[in-house]
Amino acid sequence: MGKIWRISGPVIIAEDMRGSQVYEVVEIGEERLNGEIIGLEQDKAVIQVYEDTVGLTVGEKVTGTGEILMAELGPGLVGNIYDGVQRSLVTMKDEVGDFLHRGVRTYALDREKKWHFIPAMKAGAQVEGGDVIGTVQETGLIEHRIMVPPGMSGVIDAIEEGDYTVEESIALLKSNGKTWPLTLMQRWPARKPRPYKRRFDPQDLLVTGTRVIDYLFPLALGGKAAIPGGFGTGKTVNLQQMVRWSQTQLNIYVGCGERGNEMADVLQSFKELKDPATGRYLQEKEIFIANTSNMPVVAREISIFIGITMAEYYRDMGYDILLVADSTSRWAEAMREIGARLEETPGEEGFPTYLGSRLSAFYERSGRVECLGSPGRIGSATVIGAVSPPGADFSEPVTQSTLRIVDALYSLDVALANRRHFPTINWLQSYSHYADSVNAWWEKVSPDYTEVRNQALITLQKEAELEEIVRLVGPEALPENDKLLLLIARMIREDFLMQSAYHPVDTYSNPKRSHLMLSTIMKFSDFARGLAEEGMMVSEISASRIKQRISRMKDVPDDEIDQYVDSIRQDMAGGAASLEEGGV
């Protein structure tokens, strides 16, 4: 047992710590605050403390637990809310009340609750790490596959259907003359990636329901993306939308150094909203980590790794998982603060020199993989991180380091936010390296996807060029064909790209709907060009009923959209005559 020797912010140094190991978890002082050893020198240990250190004094005791920081994995994670070091905030609320006092200890998984376990094999079976030995229905949406922990193998001895707590033995594993109990729960060091058989290139679209993402800058299952933007540009709303609507089996929302009210809002809405694919409450497919900005800074750093470990664990069951982290900048700032206390030589803007490698240690744990064990399974973990650049200036270190790692960028634009164009994903600056690989996926849904997408992107690009001229001469001075291009670009922006998270229908746009909307606009573009060639003024075209009906597409529910779009297209097929009949 050691003693506090020095206290400096969230970092303490303890003496008499011989025999400890780096990353070992320790308990500090009377209140048994949680900390982690991050360095050793002779008999001294440098410890980062996961709780507020105010009021500690020299000489208070420091006890090692002999263990490094582990994530608890097993049934009961889904629907739960954790702090950065995986203490259940729901349990804390019941046991210690509404405020987070220091030194409170709770388990991540409930030790009393019984789960019904159904074996998938019989005694005598030969198993190895990753094999599924049975299942537990964790929520209405998640069948929790109980796997042999990686690295273990042997013969299953006793295995029986029944109700078990996470600690009770559900089966015995015999190996080399020894017998090990298997339980519903396993533990895994949070900083260490979980193993898999092999990795694939991401190629299937991750359907997020946000049009500008799915259609223009698609994300693939197992991919990694960043979403940087100044304050109020919509990082949180976008990420919330993605964990709400993404067609994945499970989502993990890591609120890292952000707002308490926002967490409260997301927690409440997930109790009320239903998954579009299954009609069940979203809470049944989400795990939340909430380490808000006023909670201890050091826990931000580990919270991200706890989150990604859980993502990998469910990936290993053969599921598609989406993890979003809001905000990785707060995570980086936590590292900066600890680095400063350690008096390390800082890198750019005071961030530690290992900022880039720590960021990639996180993002690189995304991926689409063939899982260990049998039956054969393919699972994926997709990762999206928000970045909060100071002054919305993307040249700063966290944004720049992140851009070197991710394959898709959703660049949020303050000017669009001020214009209330949401989502503020800037179509000229954003990109996705997955666009080519998910092409095949899209073309199965809509064969003309590539063409429509390219047309739209070109139109938007030309609009940007014309805007300069408009600023100088005014829109009226442009030739008719440029006016038409501006009209179509405006329709793409307003009737397709803009998508309110709060619109009852349009909040989620499935791929087919997205395609119908954009291809109708592009058809209208051809139609209008025809009319313009016949001498019709763009101002007349712009005031037409058909155009107004296109702008109403967003309000049309999914089960009526086919018919709605059909009738627009039929009218366009009628040429100029239809404009007159429909009335301008």
Add this chain to the structure above:
Amino acid sequence: MDSMQLFTRQTKAISTARRSLLIIESIPGIRYNEIVDVELGTGEIRSGQVIEVGKNTTVVQVFGGVSEVDLLNSKVRYKGETLKLPVSPDILGRIFDGSGKPIDGGPPIISQKYQDINGVPANPASRMPPAEFIETGISAIDGLNVLVRGQKLPIFSGSGLPHNKIAAQIIRQASLKGKSEDFAIVFGAIGVSYDDAAHFISNLEETGALSRAVGFINTASSPVIERLSTPRLALTAAEYLAWEMNMHVLVILTDITNYADALRELAAMRGEIPSRRGYPGYMYTDLASLYERAGRISGREGSVTIIPILTMPDDDITHPIPDLTGYITEGQIVLSRPLDRKRIYPPIDVFLSLSRMMKEGIGEGKTREDHNNVFMQSYAMYAEGNYLREITTVIGSEALTDRDKVYLNAADRFEREFIAQDENSRRTVEETLSIAWDIFSMLPEEDLKLINEAYIKKYLPEPSRSE
């Protein structure tokens, strides 16, 4: 704060005095972050804070600097305890300084209950999303940037802009819609001029709000360290009133820029590595430890709503103080110098302002069914008018169509009739909405695309509809 005066231990073993720091021999029981007294050989007493505790040496930062500290006769006295505020219902109607001592001539607060001024974070799982509309009587807020109970909504101002006047108006007028119940007001003045502080207090007195108010005042001439404790004392009082006395509390903190500058000054004296513009790298977290104390807790009656006020250096919204604040608060009310020059009061910039909690606070049963539609249409109309105004400065107004001229006109009226109002006028939300409808009636009806047809029938003033 009387029990606080009883210091238990002291030491004379000061080994180093440099910049603002004293290195003293470690003494048993001295606690990380506690506030200590440094007594000089002359008898003068300064306060200091323990910023690092080691087994052999402890580092104390002396507020007011180490000049005249000598290593032989100076003493450090400490109590083994961090700063606490005595709380009781008697704090209402009282004014304190930035260390928690009464400065209104009244008696000290006697209480068994002392609360750590740093507070304890609320469990996110215990929070309740803020959703109750606060009627401030100011159209630009109630109509377009709704404030709700439990929100933190700052005012981003510039020097010379009327933020204090707006804050005073909010204090006078804020109430829950349809209820006469008043807010308790907690006022934290940080590094403000004596006149400003006095003005605020007399304002509270005149409107009779003082009896339900608590003030913590750190004037520009009081110790810099107390700029850091002033908002924490204020928030501790607010939390006590909200969570234990079930009151709805409105906290005004002004000026956060002075707070941040104090943070920078003290960090620089410690020789810390600065981040942007010299402010410490942990300023985000530090500001969050203040602003995050706003909220609602499920199962508790009260609420803490915070309106921090800051002046943007150079009117620059990307400056670290407004920038980091914006990253923490739930929106911002931004004041505009051009509007102020046009003598529009309150000069609220509609485009840069935003309330992120607005959608929860409005609509049927809360304000009125058409509120969101009116908000969106007003915004679109004003944006279009503004855009046209901009291009006319380049190409002249001859190039405008008749329709464009209507929009230019509407934008002017929007500024003069909707945004502008008297500092004593208190508009109900219905009045606010009907001003907007009145202006909409100038526009061609088919342009009201963002409004549900049923609301157009119901609310659009008649004359224009019959045209």
